[in-house]
Amino acid sequence: MLSPAAARTIRETLPAVGAAIEDITPLFYKKLFTAHPELLRDLFNRGNQANGTQSQALAGSIAAFATALLEHPGTRPDAMLARIAHKHASLGIAPDQYEIVHRHLFAAIAEVLGEAVTAEVAEAWDEVYWLMANALIALERRLYAEAGADGGATWRPYRVVARHQETADVVTFLAAPADGAPVPAAKPGQYVSVRVQLPDGAGQIRQYSLSGQPDGALQFSVKRTVGTPSGEVSNHLHGHVTAGSQLELSAPFGDVTLAEGEGPVLLASAGIGCTPMIGMLAHLAATGSTREVIAVHGDRDQLSHAFRADLDQLVRKLPRARSHVWYERPAGEWPAGRTGLVDVTDLAVPPGTTAYLCGPLPFLRTVRTQLLTAGVRPAAIHYEVFGPDLWLGHTA
Template sequence: MLSTESAATVRATIPAVAGALDAITARFYLTMLGERPELLDGMFNRGNQASGEQRRALAGSIAAFATLLVDHPDERPDAMLARIAHKHVSLGVTEDQYVIVHKYLFDAIAHTLGEAATPDVVAAWDEVYWLMAGALIALEARLYAESGITGGDVWRPWRVVERDEQTPDTASFTLEPADGGPAPAFLPGQYVSVRVRLADGVRQSRQYSLIGAADDRRRITVKRLRADAAPAGEVSTHLHERTRPGDVLMVSAPAGDVALSEGEHPVVLASAGIGCTPMMGMLQHLADQGSTRPVLALHADRAAQDHAHREEAAALVERLPRGHRHTWYESGAGGRTGRMDLAGLDIPENAEAYLCGPLPFMREVRAQLIGAGVPPRRVHYEVFGPDLWLAAD
């Protein structure tokens, strides 16, 4: 909870600071990564840096957290903090790195706001930062402890034992621990980070859903991002062009706050494109458990030939006594035509819904689910990369 003095200052300065956050975060990343380039080696995604998505997501999270502190002082935005904490854990973020971020962030605030950055204003926003950082540090410490690891120990070598081409642009990789140790447990819907060393020697990490497990083997699916210029798509391209059975990848411990909840209530799984991957993990779990829960699996894609895991998903739904599946394709046969439209579908009001796909898709489907009577608190979404849903709100 903010002190009374800081709360008044933050409330008064939120419009000015929020309006300058894009400039603040742009300078923050420019100076920090300019002076500490080692942070790009395995920690920060340089594709998101180049596109500006990372700074927009950071600005959105800071603004949202500050607003909640002053508007709802007795509450903590656990959902937002959990999402950030899980992503940090998948990358091995450590407590000391919050001190580095603080230094460069507040240098950027002082530079951008100029004379408006009075001692009182800086002190109030410093309190906001450390409340947010402290909550994240505590959450991350708990997640590390639950996994039996520390922030500097999230990475293990995993050997590729199988590669399966799903579509022209997606491939699945089956992995097993290369160090002889057991594979860690994970919750259906969670992901791992995969870190590779690129041609220029820099290591980069990306997150991929765990879509299946058999003994100590785990499976991920990677969609190749075809971009006009690097660094966009550099990791997926590397994996597609260079990774074959026998190769070793560095893989993090499982993480992710969007996981299938237990119980007997109905489940709605709605995805688009490569957003099908966390849903595959959930479907696999439900099928393996012999679940009798009502399950509605919905997927939208460009065409049937672009739909990764299409036949596998159909087979999993067939194993569910109360499972139903619907697909939508923009072109071609094999499903309904056009965008996902829930009109005419029986959406149980007590369902728990999980979404993954492009942001406009998730916004539209979430609105349809809420319109069908599903409470907003029961609609969960997964996004890989910076959470621009929060930044846009």
């Protein structure tokens, strides 16, 4: 994919660029938001910008893409690109925005690396950037077409028809299209973007997994984010959105979806990572699946476990399903073997299992390692992480 001359230059300069990229990306965002403050106000997650995770994710994706081009020159890293393309499609990213990013990213690279950025180096990294950008543009164009959102017109007005308090800090919303049109099709495990107008006028966007399959509505669940910075959108949804409220939602997107088939499935989650797994379980139950299903979940305690009753009910509906739950600090009587963090090493994982994971990065790393040890193929382990994907490009 890379030209021979560019490949040589990238191989020679990748260590230096990789070492400097965490200096490059903050400078890039500073230049970008100075020139286009509307992007920080209405597109980028201000919380992730404040804590630096967005910069880390960008750095990881660029380095991973360049590395993949060198290590596997005849293969495009479609798994990584699909993850980014789905996220971009849920935000309504347009092709002309790649030109804006290119301008400010390369200005930041030149400023940080100085004289090391010769014309040859600039041309080689320009080739890497546009290979990645053009691939993403093509993937996003296809995703928009499949969602009936040609040209990136993915946003639609919805009306909240119900609100359910799952736990003290988790709320589920059911939202129906405000125009009475049919609900867009969704695959188990996908998410929607929710755009809200905040008091300062910003139109901030967040992604929330679909946590069920109600007729005529999309169901998503939101955990209130506390700390510094606190969750602007989650706190707004918790504090101000009730039945009858209007919201803007994207079409459903997401590349981590339950594959059809008859083989065994393991669904592992921690905390609010249970939402896509409950969506997958609901689909399996609704379709009368006879697949072997292992549901694994870890949480702080019983009171913080969202969808606890739903998990029990859905597992009972599936003839070959079983669940295993761990609590770090359980309330009342609880088996010692299920106290603490999730540990799947003692579970009987059948051959041919496909695993889906969702939760914090330490949980994902631990459970993935345990599943690999148990004989699950790397290609059969799929993960979803909320927020910028700091693991991108680092899993087999």
